[in-house]
Amino acid sequence: EDQVTQSPEALRLQEGESSSLNCSYTVSGLRGLFWYRQDPGKGPEFLFTLYSAGEEKEKERLKATLTKKESFLHITAPKPEDSATYLCAVQGNGNNRLAFGKGNQVVVIP
């Protein structure tokens, strides 16, 4: 069964203080690893898809990287509007469902 573990569960950052979120996964053949952002009371908003080890993707202050066992979401010089829960999910070979972690809750303090 595909499994995802995210750490830390919660993180408080000062505005401008860069940090990284970790997503460790076990899957029987990776079709894709996905990062979503979720604001309170809303549905997950798609950020990135990574397909193979070594791949990197960037969007504004966010950068996602992938190895064979884990993915990192780097937040560079965060702003208060980056406060959210970041969800990591994997899709394994032969599966169409996504398996999610519990999320990294990030609060950026002005």
Added chain:
Amino acid sequence: DTGVSQDPRHKITKRGQNVTFRCDPISEHNRLYWYRQTLGQGPEFLTYFQNEAQLEKSRLLSDRFSAERPKGSFSTLEIQRTEQGDSAMYLCASSRAAGTLQETQYFGPGTRLLVL
């Protein structure tokens, strides 16, 4: 371009009542998924459709839950004889996929259910 829409956004019901939720996917998306999310947890897969065919159901989906996607467009999720443990956010997602090609699932705003 409209995204995935869900209706209602909030539902309060009494234990034992039936409820039905609707999801309208992004147009031309052939796959539609239902997930459930409780507080502090990530979404959990419930079921998915490719066009009008329901291809997979999670063991989380008890016989009180039923989903349909008539004509391969919108979908409904019905919960019969609701229980307090059914209280959660019900999320719908859609994607455009063919064969084993890579796909991205886009989520709707969710329906928050509270069972009293």
